[in-house]
Amino acid sequence: MLVLNKSSTCDVCMEGYMNGGNSPHSISCGHTFCQKCLDHLLRHICPLCRTRFSPQDVRKLHIDMQSPMITTASIEEVPENPESSSPPPDNEARILQEDIARVVREGAKLPELRRVIEKCRTYYKSQSADQVRS
Numbered sequence: 678m679l680v681l682n683k684s685s686t687c688d689v690c691m692e693g694y695m696n697g698g699n700s701p702h703s704i705s706c707g708h709t710f711c712q713k714c715l716d717h718l719l720r721h722i723c724p725l726c727r728t729r730f731s732p733q734d735v736r737k738l739h740i741d742m743q744s745p746m747i748t749t750a751s752i753e754e755v756p757e758n759p760e761s762s763s764p765p766p767d768n769e770a771r772i773l774q775e776d777i778a779r780v781v782r783e784g785a786k787l788p789e790l791r792r793v794i795e796k797c798r799t800y801y802k803s804q805s806a807d808q809v810r811s
Contacts, residue, residue, distance in 0.1 A: 681738075687711040689724050689778050701738045704730040709738065717782050724781040773797055 681701060685694050687710050694701045694711065701709045706728040712735075714724070721730050776793045779785075785793070 687714055689714040689781055691774050691778075703736045703738055705734045706730060712737070714778070714782070719783060769800060773800055 681694060683693075685701070686692060687694065687699070687701070688708070689710055690713065692699050692711060692713075699711045699713065702712050702715055703709050704715070704723055706723045706726050708723050708725050710724065715732075715735060718724070721732060722728065723730060773793075773796060776796065780790060780793055
């Protein structure tokens with residue numbers, strides 16, 4: 678069963694699904710992405726598992742923004758845990774996300790792929806232990 682919450686994002690562009698026109702779409706392998714990212718793929722291959730898919734098989738997922746099981750009152754009763762909320766990505770992280778998305782969408786030659794991986798490793802090592810999720 679697919680479960681989306683208000684913080685769910687597209688695995689390619691990292692944009693949230695809950696911001697209006699950016700609705701989730703499922704492809705035949707079961708992975709879910711926003712329509713914008715699916716439209717920008719040069720080949721109809723899943724960005725995560727590399728399985729081919731047909732554009733006719735893409736299904737828009739309709740989500741209920743007001744779940745009857747969770748009310749606003751019940752959400753307000755839960756204290757916010759500052760450790761569980763992720764800070765917004767800094768500029769360097771955003772640039773890395775864009776580089777990764779570009780490689781996934783367009784592909785890359787080995788030297789470019791190695792450069793992106795090395796930039797990610799350098800960034801990861803520069804983060805303090807409390808900012809890194811294992």
